[in-house]
Amino acid sequence: MKLAIDAMGGDLAPVAPVHATIECAAKFSDTEFILIGHEAKIREAGGTFPANVRVVHTDVTIETGDEPVRAVRRKPNSSLVMAATMVKESAADVMLSAGSTGALVASGLLAIGRLQGIDRPALAPVLPTFNGKGVLLLDAGATMDANAHNLLQYAQMGCAYSRQVRDIPNPRVALLNVGTEPGKGNALTKEAFQLLESSSLDFVGNIEAREVLDGDADVVVCDGFVGNVVLKLIEGVGLGIFGLLKEQLTSSFTSKLGAVMLKPSLRGIRDKFDYAEYGAAPFLGVNGGCLKAHGSSSKRAWVVALEQARKFAAQDLIGQFSHELKD
Amino acid sequence: MKLAIDAMGGDLAPVAPVHATIECAAKFSDTEFILIGHEAKIREAGGTFPANVRVVHTDVTIETGDEPVRAVRRKPNSSLVMAATMVKESAADVMLSAGSTGALVASGLLAIGRLQGIDRPALAPVLPTFNGKGVLLLDAGATMDANAHNLLQYAQMGCAYSRQVRDIPNPRVALLNVGTEPGKGNALTKEAFQLLESSSLDFVGNIEAREVLDGDADVVVCDGFVGNVVLKLIEGVGLGIFGLLKEQLTSSFTSKLGAVMLKPSLRGIRDKFDYAEYGAAPFLGVNGGCLKAHGSSSKRAWVVALEQARKFAAQDLIGQFSHELKD
Structure with a gap:
């Protein structure tokens, strides 16, 4: 199996995707991990790269402010579009990016293309x-x-x-x-x-x-x-409530003391809302694996997403979809 | 000013609307409060009724399971439809109900009618x-x-x-x-x-x-x-998070102790989300005042809603709408 990873997308790139890749590569020797992005920055971010990690260099990236469709058309050598093109050309089974959602959707539609029979692919977090x-x-x-x-x-x-x-x-x-x-x-x-x-x-x-x-x-x-x-x-309601909690819990000596006692309980609640454990959102209905990781994905979130990508590749999901659509 | 109150709608009816009405009636002698519903139950729920409270008896109510449009058509003598009809006939300036939203919308549209120039009235919580x-x-x-x-x-x-x-x-x-x-x-x-x-x-x-x-x-x-x-x-996210908090805060001796210390802080947060303080949702665009109170309105929520209804009546909102629509 081959996974194409946009190493430049997301708030914590390239460090988070590179570190997660190194960890997963050591664990899954049956999988090739292709890191796409600025090679010097990728090498600098990582330590020793296992043999099943390959770096493909490009210094082009799609920026957050770029208009997605135009950016995908004009930047075929961006890390994101290169990852999508690898899936299109079967050089990779699944691609992952933590970059802009709009650009990922545009790459999926334009560079990979729709699966036969699917009118509208869908993002599925x-x-x-x-x-x-x-x-x-x-x-x-x-x-x-x-x-x-x-x-x-x-x-x-x-x-x-x-x-x-x-x-x-x-x-x-x-x-x-x-x-x-x-x-x-x-x-x-x-x-x-x-x-x-x-x-x-x-x-x-x-x-x-x-x-x-x-x-x-x-x-x-x-x-x-x-x-x-x-x-x-x-996301807004959750962040807002936890923000208010934090504010209130540090507002007085008594509440600070109470907050210390409650720390494990409160962390338990926050963890239930931790996007990292829920993995990346697949863009379903394009003709190949295409996963959108959360923009602020940590190394942990990337590890979960990479394991999910392996599973996606192993299960022949594209074949499954064709089967489901016949029902 | 005259307010028509569906005394039978909502989880805490008739007690909450009756108690709130008695409190508000004592405060606002310029306003007549018309409680519509089962007279014996209303009298039983209340104490002494001020002179500006009038009870209009009916033993018909619209139930939660009733199909709204059909219920409004078939139950003209229900407390809800009687309140709406009073607004239509200018026997009241504003009506309030904590009953089913669907039935309130149907009463507003069918019994009160749309304001001229408004294509679609809207609920505005x-x-x-x-x-x-x-x-x-x-x-x-x-x-x-x-x-x-x-x-x-x-x-x-x-x-x-x-x-x-x-x-x-x-x-x-x-x-x-x-x-x-x-x-x-x-x-x-x-x-x-x-x-x-x-x-x-x-x-x-x-x-x-x-x-x-x-x-x-x-x-x-x-x-x-x-x-x-x-x-x-x-509502779902808020209730869910507060539910988890409650569960976690009572899960161990330490967390219980911490919870006691944090009680005022946590109540402060919960109060920010207290629908009672935000009043009822006006159904805007019908030809008269029509307010939907929260289904589980407490006495406090009813007091806020009644004060809001007075203000609605005092400000000639219907005239204001006609003015706005000319822009």
Whole structure:
């Protein structure tokens, strides 16, 4: 197996991806790890590179401010587009990047291309749940105006991914909606409900936003606009509450003392919301493995993402998708 | 001024609305408080009723499971529909209910009717923000498939309400979107952006879900599907985190001791998220005052909602809306 890693994307690049790669390469001798980026910086970031790590040099990167589609077209030699091109040309099985989501989606669509039969690929992050298992959300923002058939395909892809990579034999699919009763929702969700109910998936019906994080479904589908709002709102509310906690806990001597006693408990809660443990978001529906790691991925988050990428490559997910779509 | 109160709606009815009414009636002698519901139960719930409290008896109520539109049509003598009819017939200036949102929306549309020039009325709750000021969100779920013009009207109504009832002289309006740059979003938000930018409102541009609770805008507009998801997700994430906190804080002797020391701090945080202090959600765009109190409204929440209803009645908001819509 071969993994193409954009070593220059993300807040902690190249140090975090390089260190994680070295750790994983020592563990998985059956896998070749291809680090793409500025070679001198990559070598400087790392220590001794195992034999199954290869560095491919480029000094071009896509910056956060770049308009994604234009950047992907104009910078074929950027670390991100080179990783995608390797997947396209079967020089790698899966690519990973912690760079801009927009640019990753554009690379997936333009450099790798869509899987036959898939109208709209979808970004599929795992959201943290209160039971610690996580829930796969599609689409988190790849397509802004989706139709009901797109949502059905999101569900099919989400189930295949959950089975093969998340080890959930019978994933329960829910449709994000404004009420649990059938017939609720906007034109899109009403139509999608019908399609999902007639499918062979284990469709458990509508789910309200209030219950998404309870962990009662394994796969939740919605259009990319709504999914992006959900993803960012959870992040905003979580960060805000923990910010207030921190502020309050250091506001007086008594609360500081109390905070010391509670440190392990509070860390336990924060860890449940630690994106690092939930891995990268696959961009499902493109013709090859394409994973988006969190922008502020630590070495730990990169290790989880690299292990996930190996599993993605090992399970022939692309073949699985083609099979699911025939149902 | 006359307020029509559905005394039977909500988890704590009739006790909470009756107690709050008695408290407010003693404070505001210029206002008549009309409690609508089962007279014996209302009298039993209260103590001595001030002279400006009137009880209107009915033993019909709309239940949580009732299909809203059908219930409103078939139960004209329910406490909710009687309250709405009083507003329609100018027997009351504003109505309040803590009953089902769907039934309140249906009563507003069917019994009160739309304000001339408004295509789609909108539910406008105040979301808690981390700076404690709150942000008005429209539409929180009255209309599922809105168009760009509807969103512009939401902004206009939200500004008028913020000025008159929330004492914000120059409300800043933002459009909920997936990115801050102009040109981001789905077809609806792209078109709405143009309309808002050409309007005379203080439009501050797109806002991402992550920033909604930071308090940088006073009015945030989105379609009712998205708004409902936002409202419920904030509730779900907040409740979930506080639930985990409670669980962790009572998990060991040390953490229990720490929790006692932190009690005031933690209560301070929880209070920032206390819907009771943010009042009821007005259903804006119907031809009269129509307020939805939170389903689990306590006496305190009812007091805040009743004071808000008085202000709504005193400020001629309906006249203000007509004025705003001419801009």
